[in-house]
Amino acid sequence: MNPPGSRLVRLALNQASVLLFALVFAGFGVLAPRFLTLVNFSHILLQSAPTLIVAVGLTFVLLTGGVDLSVGAIMFVGAALTGRVVLGGAGPLAGLALMLLAGAMVGLGNGILVTRCRLLPFVVTLAVLSIGRGFGLWLTETRAINLPPEFLQFGAARVAGVPVPVLLALGVLTLAALILAQTAFGRQLYAVGHNAEAARRAGINSRRILLVAYTLCGLCAGLGGFVSLSQLGAVSPKFGENYEFKGIAAAVLGGTSLYGGRGRIFPGAFLGATLIQAVENGLVILNTDPYLYPLITSAIIFLAVLVDTTRARLLASRNRRVILIPTAQPE
Amino acid sequence: MIEFQGVAKSYDGIRALGPISFALRPGTILGLIGENGAGKSTLMNLLAATVQPDAGQMLLGGQRYAPREPGAALNQGVALIHQELNLFPNLSIAENLFLTRFPRHWCPPFIQRHALQAEARELLAEVGLDLDPGTLVEQLSPGESQLVEIARALGAAPRLILFDEATTSLGTREAERLFQLVEKLRQQGISMIYVSHTLADVRRLCDDLVVLRDGLVVGQGPVAEFSLPRMISLMVGRQLDQLYPTRTGEPQTDLVLEVRGISQPGVMRNISFQLRRGEILGLAGLLGAGRSELARVLFGLERPSSGEIRLDGIPLPPGQVRQRIQRGMAFLTEDRRTDGLCLNASLTDNLGLVVLPQYASGNTGRIDRTSLQGAITTVREAVRLSAKAADRQPARTLSGGNQQKVVLGKWLLARPRVLILDEPTRGIDVGAKFEIYRLIQAVADQGAGVLLISSEMEELLGLCDRILVLSRGEITDTLARDEFDQSRILRSALAHTLTA
Incomplete structure (x- = not known):
């Protein structure tokens, strides 16, 4: 029924993340042969671990049709709290527990404000972003806190030759993919994201689903923060900055729709997060002017969002209501 | 059970x-x-x-x-x-x-x-x-x-x-x-x-x-x-006991809108009709018959796959809403709250919305507030907006009837040559309905063509000079005033389903 051209367009739209991924890797590969080495790939993967974890959490929220801008602030608050207790003598595991707890609590708070007070997710999490940043600065007195070497050892540790941050990220990714694809909660999340009112009519407890989604997002932000902390070894006042942007961009690059209801962890969010890191990495190898980094990364992200919108419009036009009776009944 | x-x-x-x-x-x-x-x-x-x-x-x-x-x-x-x-x-x-x-x-x-x-x-x-x-x-x-x-x-x-x-x-x-x-x-x-x-x-x-x-x-x-x-x-059921304002004018002979063979895949097929100056043409049909869709095509919000629309004998290019408004087309949408009003803007701002460019100075784009306000005050009186409604009051806080008067007033200011109305009296109390009927007739009497979509049969019978019946995207009947018959209209509206 559709001309073959439109099918090709649709395929390209649906596989946009893979296409972009291949394009970026091929492009940098041609410009800088050093980019296409195994060592560099593992570098990219290691550097993208925190973004990956944060992007996984954001995928849950984006699937509901909402957004969480507070993830970077959650990372910072958790790190600042950890910095304080570690200076008091606590170890990395206590820090991990604290960051997870802080993340989950803030996420739950977001969820409550969105579901109970019916505030727009954008507004709620933007406010929490600001509050979290301020709170973190107050906790750290805007000074950098250097953490003891145990933290860096954690970040540099390897199990069977694979760095622990990468293992953690892959673990979170797998778990999230399983939850989304294999559990009732996961499938209901997609339903709520597609049409919350229809989900309510179908007997789904939409509020509970949203609450869990925001809590999971906060939890992931806490974990992502811990991984980042173990790689940096210090809490600076800029810790966690821009992660909301990177995380959302990674999820959207991976094909998660900002309108909700569409998107996956594999390969979506995984490709998205590594793609962002790969671009930065490639620009470094090419010795590009560092002031150009944000310009180029943003251009790629803009492209992805454009594709997402086009796809949504194409789908909408395909689903237009049919009024006419077909002239000939197909036999 | x-x-x-x-x-x-x-x-x-x-x-x-x-x-x-x-x-x-x-x-x-x-x-x-x-x-x-x-x-x-x-x-x-x-x-x-x-x-x-x-x-x-x-x-x-x-x-x-x-x-x-x-x-x-x-x-x-x-x-x-x-x-x-x-x-x-x-x-x-x-x-x-x-x-x-x-x-x-x-x-x-x-x-x-x-x-x-x-x-x-x-x-x-x-x-x-x-x-x-x-x-x-x-x-x-x-x-x-x-x-x-x-x-x-x-x-x-x-x-x-x-x-x-x-x-x-x-x-x-x-x-x-x-x-x-x-x-x-x-x-x-x-x-x-x-x-x-x-x-x-x-x-x-x-x-x-x-x-x-x-x-x-x-x-x-x-x-x-x-x-x-x-x-x-x-x-x-009911008899036509509801009062409609007496009609003074009658349709003129010259056409204002001509629709030839409009089709849109899956939505409407081969729609043709003519609208004369001063005529109130009704569009009857069931929910989902494609009446609002047709109105959207006429007003340029959607593009038809084929067919031609002429205003005053000159073709209208498809999908050009702004040009249509400039040439005197007006469209009162079915859902006034989402499509018809800027709910948080004031009553005055809503009334002035369409004609704003006409009151902007050609050189600087500065709006001539005094003459705009004068025009708005005139139209406020013309549509008999409740005196209690303050000029600065947000449209959101008005009653349904007053809201609809604001939308209508907004288009009246632009002196339309063709006015399309989609369910103009839905959810409006009887008193305000009468006022709106009066305004619709006044627009026609001044020489505009009116296309009235309504699900209220008696409204169509009471107001229109002619009624088109749409059934599943096709015109199945046209009735002149002396042929008006509720059963015939309903039968035609059901044309595609009675036989099924």
Whole structure:
């Protein structure tokens, strides 16, 4: 029924993340042969671990049709709290527990404000972003806190030759993919994201689903923060900055729709997060002017969002209501 | 099976239903008919608990039935097959069927995919669908989706199934399949309420009939007691006792709008008509006949695939709203709150919205506030906007009638040559209605052509010089004023369904 051209367009739209991924890797590969080495790939993967974890959490929220801008602030608050207790003598595991707890609590708070007070997710999490940043600065007195070497050892540790941050990220990714694809909660999340009112009519407890989604997002932000902390070894006042942007961009690059209801962890969010890191990495190898980094990364992200919108419009036009009776009944 | 005792429901103080009382016998099918806005959908929504009644109570199998939310209604065995499909196209058939009750492993609580597939296949077999349960719902045809929705209802072991215009999106063969299924369910002892505009289907399927008009039961009994003409006369019912302003002017001879062979795939086919200056042309039809879609095409909000529209003899390029407005076209949309008003902007700002460019200085773009305000004050008086409404008052806070006067006033300021009105009096009280009728006539008397879409038959009969009837995207009848006949209009509106 559709001309073959439109099918090709649709395929390209649906596989946009893979296409972009291949394009970026091929492009940098041609410009800088050093980019296409195994060592560099593992570098990219290691550097993208925190973004990956944060992007996984954001995928849950984006699937509901909402957004969480507070993830970077959650990372910072958790790190600042950890910095304080570690200076008091606590170890990395206590820090991990604290960051997870802080993340989950803030996420739950977001969820409550969105579901109970019916505030727009954008507004709620933007406010929490600001509050979290301020709170973190107050906790750290805007000074950098250097953490003891145990933290860096954690970040540099390897199990069977694979760095622990990468293992953690892959673990979170797998778990999230399983939850989304294999559990009732996961499938209901997609339903709520597609049409919350229809989900309510179908007997789904939409509020509970949203609450869990925001809590999971906060939890992931806490974990992502811990991984980042173990790689940096210090809490600076800029810790966690821009992660909301990177995380959302990674999820959207991976094909998660900002309108909700569409998107996956594999390969979506995984490709998205590594793609962002790969671009930065490639620009470094090419010795590009560092002031150009944000310009180029943003251009790629803009492209992805454009594709997402086009796809949504194409789908909408395909689903237009049919009024006419077909002239000939197909036999 | 289900019994209504004095159930009533109002929206924003306007009564939508009741109080009504009637009962449905177990294991039978009750047909529910009535004009648009007679309260059928409200009744269904009450049963499915998407809205709550204001008064009265419902009994299900002798027990008090008062579900607070749709999930509770479903648990008590009441399933609604909605007018618009309520499936999730981004999920598979099986997932849609078992969304709230997936078969699960104990630990980890993953979905048992094999059991899910098998159980879904069983449900699909019950509705006679031979599809892989793993198929995404977005790949299904409307008919298949409808059957999946019924399968979902069956999965909840229902005692009562509600069909709300279940055949609107179906072709003849798909509808036939649905009827066989309904018959099969009746033999299994499931009670059903069947809402439809397709009276022939109602006669064929149902045991009993309830006719609603203006939210009240105006006829009930075994379906055999109702002939098609009786059904129609009960639905239309009332005499034209409502007052319409006396018409002073009459249509002129010269054309203002000419529509030739407009088609849009799947929506409308070969629509042609002419509108003269000073004429009020009515557009009748059922919900979903494509009337609003046609208005959107005329106003350039959608592009037709073929056909031509001429204003004053000069063709209008497709999809150019701004140019249409400049050449004197105006469109009062069906939903004034979302499409007609800037709700948070003031009354004055809303009134001035369309003509703003005319009051901007050619050189600097600065708006001449004084003359704009003068024009706005004049039109305020012309539409007789309530004196209590302050100029700075946000449009959101006005009553429905005053809101509609603001929208109308906004277009009157632009002195339209063609005015398209889509359900201009919906949800408006009688007094304000009269004012709006008066304004519509005044516009026509000043030489504009008016195209009036309305689901209220008497409104069309009372106001129009000529009526076009649209049925499923095609014009099926044209009536001059001396041919006006409610039954004929309703028959033509049902043209594509009476024979089905």
